[in-house]
Amino acid sequence: MAELEKLTFGVIGAGRIGRLHARHLSQRLAQAELVMVSDIAEEAARQCAQECHVARYSADYHDILDDSDIQAVLICSSTDTHARIIKEAAAAGKHIFCEKPIDHDLQKIDRALVAVDKAGVLLQVGFNRRFDANYKRVRQAVMSGEIGEPHLMHIISRDPGPPPIEYIKVSGGIFLDMTIHDFDMARFLIGSEVEEVYTAGAVRVDPAIGAAGDLDTVMITLKFANGVIATIDNSRKAVYGYDQRAEVFGSKGCISTANNYPNTATIQTKDDISRDLPLNFFMDRYVDSYLEEIEQFVQAVLTKAPVPVSGSDGRIPVVMARAARKSYEENRPVRLDEIE
Numbered sequence: 001m002a003e004l005e006k007l008t009f010g011v012i013g014a015g016r017i018g019r020l021h022a023r024h025l026s027q028r029l030a031q032a033e034l035v036m037v038s039d040i041a042e043e044a045a046r047q048c049a050q051e052c053h054v055a056r057y058s059a060d061y062h063d064i065l066d067d068s069d070i071q072a073v074l075i076c077s078s079t080d081t082h083a084r085i086i087k088e089a090a091a092a093g094k095h096i097f098c099e100k101p102i103d104h105d106l107q108k109i110d111r112a113l114v115a116v117d118k119a120g121v122l123l124q125v126g127f128n129r130r131f132d133a134n135y136k137r138v139r140q141a142v143m144s145g146e147i148g149e150p151h152l153m154h155i156i157s158r159d160p161g162p163p164p165i166e167y168i169k170v171s172g173g174i175f176l177d178m179t180i181h182d183f184d185m186a187r188f189l190i191g192s193e194v195e196e197v198y199t200a201g202a203v204r205v206d207p208a209i210g211a212a213g214d215l216d217t218v219m220i221t222l223k224f225a226n227g228v229i230a231t232i233d234n235s236r237k238a239v240y241g242y243d244q245r246a247e248v249f250g251s252k253g254c255i256s257t258a259n260n261y262p263n264t265a266t267i268q269t270k271d272d273i274s275r276d277l278p279l280n281f282f283m284d285r286y287v288d289s290y291l292e293e294i295e296q297f298v299q300a301v302l303t304k305a306p307v308p309v310s311g312s313d314g315r316i317p318v319v320m321a322r323a324a325r326k327s328y329e330e331n332r333p334v335r336l337d338e339i340e
Contacts, residue, residue, distance in 0.1 A: 007095075010064030012085060014039035014048035017099060017290075018076030020283060024291050025074070026052035031134040032298050033254045035070050037233050038063060040077075056183055061085065065092040065225045072301060074294075075099060079172070083108040090119035095301045097294065102314045103182055104172045106339075109318060113311040124297045124307035125314030127184040131289035131296070134257040138246055139189050141255040148252025150190060153230035156245040157182045158238035160280050162216060166210050173214045174201075174234060175321035182220075182232045183317035183324075184309075189248060192226040193321050194320060199327040205237045222332075241278040242285050260285050 011022045014037050014306040034054050041046035042059035042187040049057035061077070064070055065088055070097040075085050077142045089096050096116065096256055102109045102125060116123045129135055141147050159178065163171070171177035186194065201218040203210035209217075216236035236241075247256035259278035279285045293309070300307045319339045329332040 003186045005302050006031050006300050008035050008069060008071045009074055010034075010038065010061075010067065010070045010072075011048070011076060011093075012038050012061040013063060013076030013078070013099075014041070014044040015076060016283070018074075019048050019051070020287075021074050021076060021294060022048050022052045022054075022292055025296055026054060027220065027297060029071065029295055031302060032294070036064050036067065046295070048065065062088075065089055065094065070295075071095060072097065076252060080101065080170075083112040084271055085173050086112040087115040090115040090123075091122050092120060094123045095297075097124045097126065097297050098314070099221050100184075101125075101172075102311070103127045104176055106139060106315070106318060106322075109311075109315050113315065114283060121263060121309045122301055123295075123309050123314075124300070125309045125311065126293060127181065127188075127313065127317075128286055128289040129181055129185055130188050130309060131292040132286060133288070134260075135189065135246065138255050138257060139191070139247055141187060143191055144249070146253070146254055147248060147250035149252045150226075150228050150248050152249040153186065153228060154191075154247045155182050155185060155230065155232045156243055157232065158235040158243035159282075159324040160238055160242050162206055162209060162236035164248075165212055168209060168212050168214050171323065172321075174216065174218060175234070175324045176318065177266060178236075179218065179220065179234050179316060179323055179324065180317045182234065183320040184229050184313065185246070186222055187313075187316065189246065190224055190226070190228050190230065192228060192285060193316075194222045194336060195225050196223040196333050197221070197320060197323040197327050198333040199324045201328045204304060205235065209236065215328070216326075218328075222320075240280060241280045243278065244285060264299045 025032045036056040037045045037049045038058045038061040045057040073089045074100040123152040197223045201215040205216040218234045322339045323334040
């Protein structure tokens with residue numbers, strides 16, 4: 001039955017990531033059908049709909065929720081709207097894919113998850129990096145025992161440049177807008193829960209980031225329930241491009257990933273050997289993972305299977321982010337159960 005069905009979608013939020021998802025729904029996923037796009041900026045919704053050859057668009061997302069022909073919503077609006085729209089979409093009986101984070105406030109997240117459970121709909125959270133081929137291979141090596149019992153993990157996640165200061169002021173800070181992906185990745189790769197977080201942080205890139213109350217350079221140590229010790233290092237500015245690597249060291253070996261490049265060419269001269277810089281933008285680096293996460297959500301709904309990234313998976317990295325900030329502010333290790 002699932003092979004013949006299509007899941008009908010409304011996309012809420014026609015910004016950069018919303019447009020990407022809309023294109024995937026309309027052009028690359030045979031079992032999905034994009035029916036309507038909404039955005040508080042109606043012109044953005046119109047342009048996205050036109051690009052995706054969709055007739056209907058609106059400045060009011062309630063038009064999507066009120067449409068009985070739409071079975072699922074994809075929430076790509078600003079973070080402060082996520083929890084509210086999740087609750088409304090659940091009440092309308094829509095299955096929900098929501099970009100991360102669900103919210104910065106744990107109580108709002110909890111209320112949204114209760115609404116989802118009560119409605120009996122599916123909710124998947126958009127931690128797309130789980131679907132990246134490099135990271136999936138690392139998880140496979142860990143879960144299969146290929147590298148033995150994992151002992152240490154290191155995640156490197158450095159952006160090519162900081163976001164605008166106005167974004168930093170409302171994003172929740174580096175732990176909630178950047179490291180949150182790495183917190184999720186740490187759980188995903190090791191397959192165990194983090195018990196304790198310790199953070200060292202600084203402002204090394206731009207004093208304006210510090211003036212806005214944030215950090216731009218951090219090193220975080222994680223202690224897992226299964227004994228693994230992990231480190232995450234983040235920087236808001238890597239001059240050579242988007243730096244995304246991971247390594248897991250175990251009793252029988254080690255697995256590591258390299259950055260993705262636009263090509264495999266190398267230049268060799270009498271002076272040096274060089275190659276082009278890594279991909280410089282997250283939507284280039286992770287484009288395939290964005291497609292696969294939506295494809296798996298569609299399949300989960302059509303086949304009534306569990307989603308690969310649950311609401312609980314969306315909540316825990318927010319707890320970790322809050323623990324990381326508390327650790328920095330108090331200069332001590334913080335257990336996650338202190339945040340709960």
